[in-house]
Amino acid sequence: MDMNQYLEMFIEESKEHLQAINDHLLELEQAPQSLDIVNVVFRSAHTLKGMAATMGYENMAHLTHEMENGLDLMRNGKLEVTGDVMDVLFRCVDNLEGQLTAIIESGSDAGVDFQPQVEQLKLLVAGKPLTAAGNGSAQTENVATAEAAGASVGGLDFNEYEATILQQSHQNGFSVYKITIRLTENCLLRAARAYMVYDAYERVGEIIKSEPHVEDLEQEKFDKEFVIVLVSQKEADTLRTIGLGVSEVGEVEVVAVETTSVASAEVAAAAAPAVTVAPEAKNEPQPDKAAAPKQATKAPAQQEGKKMQLGKSVRVDIERLDVLMNLFSELVIDRTRLEQIARDLGNPDLVETVEHMTRVSTDLQNLVMTIRMVPVETVFNRFPRMVRDLARDLNKKIDFVIRGQETELDRTVIDEIGDPLVHLLRNSLDHGLESPDMRKQRGKSEVGRVELVALNSGNHVFIEITDDGNGIDRDKVLKKAMDNGIVDAFAADNMTDAQVFDLLFHSGFSTADKISDVSGRGVGLDVVKTKIESLGGRVVVQSTLGEGTKFSIQLPLTLSILPAMLVQVAEEKYAIPLSSIIETAIIRKEDIKKVHKQAVIDFRGRVVPLLYLEDVFSIPREEKQDLEEENVVIVRKGDKMAAMVVDSFIGQQEVVLKSLGKYLTGGVVAISGATILGDGQVALIMDCNALIQ
């Protein structure tokens, strides 16, 4: 069968499940006793196994299967949650992610070696100490005993769980019987009879096993005979009578099962790992009579009740949303025309209808915009794991807090913001936070705190990364900057703290004395800054020496709609993004000076080059105009500024950013895109960054 049509869905869902496993493992690490979390992880792993097997990715199915084995022991309380166990599980998740990447890239998971993980899982499951990990707790040994106890008793195979119950029942004075029930030849409703027999025995004890399985019994998937294993205090004869009490039961054979043989099988098998054998029941408080079997029946019910509530949603291709957006802007243009026509005609009914349409379409516009918004959670949720691993690598203790992950950003921004955040987080962890010893000496808590906060403010989203580490040493930064020739001594004396910290974003700058794997190669912060500015955002640093550092990133809510100033030159209209405009001004002709043949103006004490948009874009004009005053827009790129001469300002409005079309993309200088104005005309959006060198 061709699975390709499901591949995309498989990849998406696998990613989600892996993320869920990752998240919950992190939770589990914080709360090792919580079996609920283990259950959630188990379910995710199980789903993943099923999906992988269906799609034919054997390796992935194999590894998830082994994980399941380990998790199964954990949720049955037979495998303690230790750091080493968690490490193994995390490595498995990494490996699965690797396999998924391989599937995305090459369509096969065959190239990824997963054997080391499988080996380690097997060691865990078998209760053997991990290689060089020395994990010899009594608990894991118990696992070994229980696992090994999966021996056959009385011709029936018991798994370790059933074996444990048998053993405990025996110690509590219960007897174990193997009951063979044979229905009469002419029995018609075998399933119903089997149920009645089952029911009758449930009243006098606990049925821990049936052969065939109870589901098969219900579906009548057996011949005339079935076997159950019952734990009861009743005598064999009584049990026989109960069985025969059900009509159409021909024969009942009751055999007492020697539970000692279970124990002996256990001893023999447990001797193999060469650890001291301690029968499990002795380690646990003696359960109440028949408590263990009852727990077994309750557990699944609990699981059901705690299933995660997932929101109802549909997946939509982002391109479809773009199309929706386009169609919608068409509608807006027509709406504007309709409004005009309605006004001209003056028909009250028409005016009313058009007004209503306007209101509806405004709502629709808001809705379309919000559909493109994605919570930053989708980016943030991979950080806890990264921070954990990094903290382990760096031998630092870190309390990582995320807040505001529900804050929403446009999908296009979300896709781009991940890498800069990774850089900044690594930077905080590596350079910001001191080692635990150092922190102690300074009277701080050993555990460093890193906060990642997202918040909404007006048309912007702020993302802040705060650490309570060492802070930035102003003098050190300045010295480094002078060594690297970024600033001279004279300028250095007059710089504000903000200006000094801004040097960190200069390319080829790194204050780390020691170059580490994590960061410190001097390529990082400048990349971060470039990236964020390309998204129309800004990044600033605040820091107090000895107390910590805060990186604040300011991002526009969306890239597809941006506030812009519309200007006119001759017959052409251009949109300049407000984010790059400092202000608009009117200058007199005599204020224009020349420096090296370049026209400049004095703008608030700074010499700013003057550019005529007419010349920059070679805009045709019927007759030259010679004005006493010029309208200028002061634009900026970082610290640099330029003044652009235009004919007039049309006004400020929100414009929808559209590409110029594939044919022209990349071929046009100083134009970042186009937008469609209310009258249906196309106006170009200027890219001021490209104009200012």
Add this chain to the structure above:
Amino acid sequence: MLEHKDMVEEIKVIVFRLVDEEYGVEVNQVRSIEKMQSITRVPRTPEFVKGVINLRGVVTPIIELKTRFNLGEEAYTDATRIIIVAVDDMEVGLIVDAANDVIDIPVNSIEQPPAVIGGIKATYLRGVAKLQDRLLIMLNLDKVLSSEEIHAMSAMER
């Protein structure tokens, strides 16, 4: 005769006019034919790029084919049309003097083009279709719309 005709593979072609020659593009490469409308000039692009239009919400680049092929000055009339073509999901509008015919032509009537036809380099042509009373110059849109060329040309402008 009838049998013979059935066996010959035919393609549907949109016929348009540049100055006084007839050209053809395969109909499956054509998205729509639009009337002439106002075009927003895009600065710092090669001369033959007339600019962009708003085509039902999509900003679409427009090329003046005559300038592209050095066939003389533009002169827009009521017959002037913009043919929207798509090559590799790249949509571009071509300004032509007229577009008013859709015909079927047998594939075997298309012959290799001579090295130069009326100033158009042979690389831009797929061939010449000889029909009973007319000649159709078949365009190779992949080459005409090669974006490497526009990038190279706009690099020169800089």
